[in-house]
Amino acid sequence: MSDVSLPAPSIVARLTPGARAALLTLLVGAICLLLESSTDLLPVWPEAWTLPVTEWIGVSLEWLFDIIRPAMRLISAVLEYPMVWVNWLLVNTPWPLIIGATVALGWYAGGLSLALMSGVGLGFVLASGYWIEGMNTLALVFVSVPLALTLGLLIGIWSNESARARPWIEATLDLMQTVPTFAYLTPLLLLFGFGPVVGLIASAIYAAPPMARNTLLGLQRVEAEVKEAGVMSGATRLQQLVQVEIPAAATQIMIGVNQALMAALSMVIIAAVIGGFDDIGWEVLLTMRQANFGQSLLAGLVIVVFAIIIDRISARMATSRDRFDVRISWIILAVAIAASVLAWAALPAPGEMAILAPTVEAVDGALTSFTRSAGTTLDSIKNNAMFYGLLPLRIGLDGAVLPFTWGFSWTANMSYALFAVAGALGLAVAMSGRVAFGLCIPIVAGILETGVSDLPWPFVLVGLGAVAWVAGGWKLTRLVVILMLAIAIAGLWPRAMLSLYLCGAAVLACAVLGGLLGLLSAVSRPAWAVIRPVCDMLQTIPLFVFLIPVLMFFQIGEFSAFLAIIAYAIVPMIRYTRHGLVTTPPEMLEAAVSSGATEWQIMREVRAPYAAPTILLGLNQTILYGFAMLVIAALIGTTGLGQSIYIALGAGDVGLGIAAGAAMAILALIADRIVQGFAEERRRALGL
């Protein structure tokens, strides 16, 4: 048998890329494990090898800021005017007029359902007593959004016009959207000084990228022949843009407007952590800090109401061409004006409404009694999840298994046994032909034994590099390794690992749970009818609000953060899984049915493989959402990079803020590129 006598390198060469990557990772892991006890260079990146990058960034930025600060302060002073005007206008406009105008717009865009939704929603805001705070928030949104739209439109057009600038612009937009929202605030705070203008500018900067992206996408998607028809009609470049391409891209650009609005609202609320402005985000934060959950739930709901109204009306205007009878809108508006004028004196001041105060108290009371009576149950849920799930993942079985929780202590022999079992199982699987999968089993066992935060850095570096190589070749490997080394050298390695652990745990939970819910939604129409509105809702709610319910039940801590991340990040997983599974081309299904496949066989053999790239994209979105939420969750107590960003904000430490923000963005970017690489590979394999 010539096969047996082949030299070792040929055997390696015959392995699939996945198996080769797994083999290398396993070897490095094993070596690290052996060396760990004899060297202090493992597992954590040695302190001596770090550079004070954070301080350097801080110093150079401070220096830069000192130069440009006068100009920036001028901008902030200029922006203060429109903000104060809009704020004054919104607060002093009689509330019937604002409600009437919104209802009229809702009717015009979406008929009765949107009109009712607007009326009921704003009625709720009025009744909550948070009208003034709500208007303060809206004032920020209404001033920042036009700025963001103009900026985004111009950037989008610029990247469309200049093929040379496009990759740079796209990379910058990527970065701006992966850098966590909090990280924006520290430098802006130092540049613009305290006050609501920082929130305004932050939200304008944060909301511009989606507008730019959609503008570019829309312009690029205009059919080539439509563009050519413009050219052949003798239009100048400007005429082509203004008269042909931008109008033809209008739908996509309007979707950009919708996304920019939502991003601005989300950011304005997050910016409330800076304080100094009596807006609704601040109200949530304040009541949350006072553990006044009924009240903070109410304020949170006001935010949700604003988000839903703004989203639904602008989305409808973007995607649907139908408009409803504008005369009815005018009548609604006229009635609202009449009501405002006639009942001017009789109208109660919106800020003093307290119709919902008894309800709030009742909710508060019910909550208190619920948490008191179910306290032990809630605690045991939390503790079980922590002791048997999160903690072992974080510090490994060798650290988490204690007599106090598990009833026994972990010994070295148990580690050997675990490795032996995993090795045997892996070998068996590998022998059956699935080499890569077999090799992964001992790797996973090793990670479980060690814990994510204690993983030796060479193992993480090589492992990520190997995965990147499988997903996207040497180029991606180089990028991943260089970026991870940058994190390590900046001295952020331990914090990055903590972030990776929490986000990874949440993403894993999202993948399993979201995948199952997506599958359920794909096979059962009634299930989707229930899940879909929940998904819509979760996606509209600004990040911040997710913190309220988890805090109510599980107090401050890692488990609450974990839940908040899952609640926010699970949506794309559900959506993409379902979408991938239900969009199998009908001919493929007919071919399967006529081959005699059962429903389940079709699902496994046809739908699932076809859906794989889409599901991977969903996973990608989930990861990005997870990282975004991770930083917000720092507010309720997480460790890692999110916490550093939050601390930097409080201390005005721009170096730490930027460095930790960048490290977070790097982690998100690496995850994004790797998953995209796999999705791309699957798509190619399917010829899509």
Added chain:
Amino acid sequence: MTASAPTGTPAIAVEGLWQVFGNDAKTRLKDAQGRTSSAPDAAEALREDGLIPAVQDASFEVREGELFVIMGLSGSGKSTMIRCISRLVEPTAGSVRIDGEDILSANAKRLIELRRKKLGMVFQHFGLFPHMSVADNVAFPLKMLGQSRSERRTRALEVIEMVGLTGREDAYPRELSGGQKQRVGIARSLAANPDIWFLDEPFSALDPLIRRQLQDEFLKIQSTLHKTIVFITHDISEALKLADRIAIMRDGKIVQIGTPAQIVLNPVDDYVREFSRDVAKGRHARLESVLHTDTPPTMPDDPKLRLDMTLEEALASCMSLYEPVPVWGSDGQMAGYIHPSDLAKALQVDRT
């Protein structure tokens, strides 16, 4: 319908036209031409370098008022060719003259002027502006010309009537059927009354019935307007039906240029023959193509054949004849003679 040499300046003259896609195509084409002796060799060299020579060394002329069809399968470079002539893409090398003017060296301003006044184009997938009504679509070139709103509207309605869409002028493209959309496309391309009319597979996206209807109307419009036309198609029967002359393209090269009869009866190679295999030749070739003009032998019969008859028509009148028969010109004089057996031979569909 003759294939004689053009007189005066041709409306369009294309010479040595190359379109090579890829990085740094211009210098690499020059380099490849320097290394090799013929265009096909140069193209092969470019291809080996990973470049795509979509149009290779194309030369032809289109006379004023001529309907010139470029035919080829997908990927043969015909769409690229028409985009080179209209300069929607920048050709890599060669020259394109429109009424003697080199349009490849025209500056941006002159190009816009040419497009506004002289050139019109119809697209395969219509290229209608989705945000404009039918009338606004048709009036768009006039708007570019700077005409007033009312002038534009009047002229647009005129052209819309010509393509038979009166009553639909305020509809939007999304409300129209495919055939109607292309009528709008045709109307728009004619609104500014251009001299030169480019049609890029205008009927390929339509179903056969509508296609035939539009072809007939297209011929009717052309018979009154006499535009100089470059018409792209992948459909041999469409090419034969419409063309004054046809250029057949394959892999970026023009392999044959000729009248429909020449293409059908004298294909230069197997590739062209393959196209015309299933075409009933008798329907496209006229008696000229099989005429003998030497001293006529004895001719006992005279089925009164005329020179402009198609072979099919002629065969019908001499089904039972075996001796040579005379053919009469439009002036009443005998133009020559034919053997009825030649007719039958020419009519045979190739079966290889």
